[in-house]
Amino acid sequence: MPLIEVTDLQTRFRTDDGIVKAVSGVSFSLERGETLGVVGESGSGKSVTFLTVMGLLEKTAETSGSVRFDGEEILGLSMARLRRIRGQRMGMIFQDPMTSLNPVKKIGWQLEEAVLLHNDVNRKEARRRSVAILEEVEIPRADTRIDDYPHQFSGGMRQRVMIAMALINNPEILIADEPTTALDVTTQAQILRLMGRLQQEHEMAIVMITHDLGVVAELADEVIVMYGGRVVEQANVDNLFAKAEMPYTWGLLGSLPRLNLETTRLEQIPGQPPSLLHPPTGCAFNPRCAYAFDRCREELPELRPAAQEHAHLFRCHLGDEERARIWAEKKAAFAAAAGSAA
Amino acid sequence: MTAFVIRRLFWAIFLFLVATIAAYVLFFIIPTNPAALAAGKAATPVVVKHISHVMHLDLPIYQQYWLFLWNMVRHGSLGYSFVNQLPVRGLIRQDAPVTMSLVFGGAVFWLALSIPVGIISALRPRSILDRSAMIFVLIGISAHPVWIGLILAYLIGYRLGLTPISNYCPLVPSHSIGVPCSGPLQWFEHMILPWMTFMLLFAALYVRLIRATVIETMSEDFVRTARAKGASSGRVLVQHVLRNSMLPVVTILGMDLGLALGGAVFTETVFSLHGLGQQLITAATSDDLPVVTGILVFACIAVIVFNFIVDVAYAWLDPRIRLTT
Numbered sequence: 001m002p003l004i005e006v007t008d009l010q011t012r013f014r015t016d017d018g019i020v021k022a023v024s025g026v027s028f029s030l031e032r033g034e035t036l037g038v039v040g041e042s043g044s045g046k047s048v049t050f051l052t053v054m055g056l057l058e059k060t061a062e063t064s065g066s067v068r069f070d071g072e073e074i075l076g077l078s079m080a081r082l083r084r085i086r087g088q089r090m091g092m093i094f095q096d097p098m099t100s101l102n103p104v105k106k107i108g109w110q111l112e113e114a115v116l117l118h119n120d121v122n123r124k125e126a127r128r129r130s131v132a133i134l135e136e137v138e139i140p141r142a143d144t145r146i147d148d149y150p151h152q153f154s155g156g157m158r159q160r161v162m163i164a165m166a167l168i169n170n171p172e173i174l175i176a177d178e179p180t181t182a183l184d185v186t187t188q189a190q191i192l193r194l195m196g197r198l199q200q201e202h203e204m205a206i207v208m209i210t211h212d213l214g215v216v217a218e219l220a221d222e223v224i225v226m227y228g229g230r231v232v233e234q235a236n237v238d239n240l241f242a243k244a245e246m247p248y249t250w251g252l253l254g255s256l257p258r259l260n261l262e263t264t265r266l267e268q269i270p271g272q273p274p275s276l277l278h279p280p281t282g283c284a285f286n287p288r289c290a291y292a293f294d295r296c297r298e299e300l301p302e303l304r305p306a307a308q309e310h311a312h313l314f315r316c317h318l319g320d321e322e323r324a325r326i327w328a329e330k331k332a333a334f335a336a337a338a339g340s341a342a
Numbered sequence: 343m344t345a346f347v348i349r350r351l352f353w354a355i356f357l358f359l360v361a362t363i364a365a366y367v368l369f370f371i372i373p374t375n376p377a378a379l380a381a382g383k384a385a386t387p388v389v390v391k392h393i394s395h396v397m398h399l400d401l402p403i404y405q406q407y408w409l410f411l412w413n414m415v416r417h418g419s420l421g422y423s424f425v426n427q428l429p430v431r432g433l434i435r436q437d438a439p440v441t442m443s444l445v446f447g448g449a450v451f452w453l454a455l456s457i458p459v460g461i462i463s464a465l466r467p468r469s470i471l472d473r474s475a476m477i478f479v480l481i482g483i484s485a486h487p488v489w490i491g492l493i494l495a496y497l498i499g500y501r502l503g504l505t506p507i508s509n510y511c512p513l514v515p516s517h518s519i520g521v522p523c524s525g526p527l528q529w530f531e532h533m534i535l536p537w538m539t540f541m542l543l544f545a546a547l548y549v550r551l552i553r554a555t556v557i558e559t560m561s562e563d564f565v566r567t568a569r570a571k572g573a574s575s576g577r578v579l580v581q582h583v584l585r586n587s588m589l590p591v592v593t594i595l596g597m598d599l600g601l602a603l604g605g606a607v608f609t610e611t612v613f614s615l616h617g618l619g620q621q622l623i624t625a626a627t628s629d630d631l632p633v634v635t636g637i638l639v640f641a642c643i644a645v646i647v648f649n650f651i652v653d654v655a656y657a658w659l660d661p662r663i664r665l666t667t
Binding site: 054056079080083084085086087088091092094096099100101102103104105113114117118149151162165166 | 562563564566567568569570571572573574575581582585586659660661662
């Protein structure tokens with residue numbers, strides 16, 4: 001049984017201007033101890049999907065579909081029952097560590113709160129566990145830093161505190177919503193390495209929400225690419241990098257920075273992410289797709305398996321041969337770029 | 343924390359100096375001749391000259407200010423009224439309790455009303471309660487205190503006969519002649535309507551303010567973190583939202599309390615409370631400059647003292663202030 005299994009998840013927001021379809025028919029599953037990378041631009045529905053899973057959206061959000069956690073349906077569960085799962089069996093960390101901690105409470109208080117909410121222990125024991133977890137996320141002098149306030153920590157240190165807080169009750173899954181986006185590059189690498197190590201030690205599953213395919217390549221086992229509130233490609237990480245099937249994924253791969261001295265300009269995907277209030281008809285990516293034809297503008301492509309690898313799913317109307325030809329060209333271009341850097 | 347308090351204290355003293363200079367300059371230097379005002383309408387030039395000397399008006403301005411400041415700090419004296427020669431300090435000591443009863447009592451009422459209403463409005467935006475609260479806010483902001491006071495006096499005091507409609511009764515029981523009523527019960531009874539007037543005026547603003555800051559704080563990332571930890575909505579509100587959203591409220595409250603002490607003129611007038619506001623109006627219309635200046639200085643001190651209290655409260659509420667400034 002998968003640890004988490006999401007089927008046909010829909011999330012909508014009723015606004016004054018109309019209904020925003022933030023998540024439309026998303027399905028995936030994740031096994032214990034595995035890492036799922038979720039990639040997409042801002043507004044692709046990747047964060048909303050997992051806020052829905054955690055039950056952290058506002059009451060105005062309308063959701064449907066199914067989210068099974070360890071076999072139990074948790075979508076639409078009462079707040080009281082959901083609270084026992086959140087922070088206990090499911091931990092979540094967020095993009096901006098500078099604003100994700102309460103500025104007027106000590107770090108220790110905030111960690112202890114997480115312990116006391118789910119365990120019948122006294123404050124002393126909660127504090128002991130808090131110091132232990134801070135040491136585990138490599139915060140120096142944890143026993144004194146615990147009495148500091150968040151503003152006395154740097155961004156990277158705060159993200160470590162957030163990770164510590166999410167892991168303090170040994171959750172089975174950690175949902176990380178762009179955990180490194182707000183950090184500088186060297187800190188990013190440290191945090192990713194830390195998460196990788198903690199995943200091994202705690203034997204937990206990780207959902208890594210990111211717009212950075214580099215992060216996915218480093219950590220993920222499975223990848224889903226989201227666009228306009230839908231899953232547009234879903235594959236094992238090796239298969240995705242070996243043969244991406246969907247033009248949007250090609251664009252994402254092309255915009256990855258490489259150490260390249262000759263080509264100074266990165267490839268970019270032209271245009272803007274689609275409006276979720278008035279999405280384009282047909283394939284949501286068609287206004288920005290270099291290969292779009294009439295059918296793309298009329299009919300939404302179904303999620304279908306790739307020719308060689310049936311677990312690799314994607315949405316695209318282009319024929320298999322044409323996609324294979326374009327991918328071969330793209331791959332050659334990427335290799336040339338990488339080669340010229342060497 | 344101690345260093346912070348000391349620094350704030352120095353600022354308070356500096357502010358006090360600036361404020362007294364402003365008050366002094368405005369009211370003693372700009373009018374043509376305070377001596378003539380003090381001497382009265384029928385005074386001869388010789389008398390005016392004599393008074394001018396007695397009041398040290400023939401000295402340079404900075405010496406005059408120094409004398410004014412020295413008398414205030416050393417002797418606690420704010421000068422004497424032009425009209426009846428009574429010490430200004432005595433007038434303020436007599437009228438300040440009235441205004442302070444009004445302002446502090448009113449503050450208790452308006453906070454007791456606006457904090458829960460503001461929070462509930464924020465938690466249930468667009469609900470019936472939120473909308474009714476907004477209507478109430480609109481009335482409170484638009485209506486004039488005199489109108490509110492008169493309506494309350496008419497409905498509750500006169501038609502229903504539930505409360506007295508005018509006059510002040512000292513809180514401390516007194517048996518001296520000329521004090522018709524005194525004691526906590528009568529004090530409270532007589533203050534109910536003025537407090538309600540104050541409550542309607544200020545609660546309106548505070549409901550809006552509290553609603554806005556609570557809504558803003560609710561959307562902060564750390565609130566989402568707390569919910570992701572598994573905290574209940576009640577716990578999130580009390581432990582994570584309230585303290586953060588009270589910061590701006592504390593600031594505004596400090597300023598409003600200080601300002602209101604300087605003169606709650608309209609409310610005092612409607613309910614015949616002989617407080618500082620009324621005294622100020624009387625003094626201003628009879629060119630009684632020392633009294634005007636005295637009340638102004640008192641108001642300045644009140645504002646400075648409350649600002650100081652707010653700063654310290656703020657530092658206590660928000661560790662970022664304590665450690666960085």
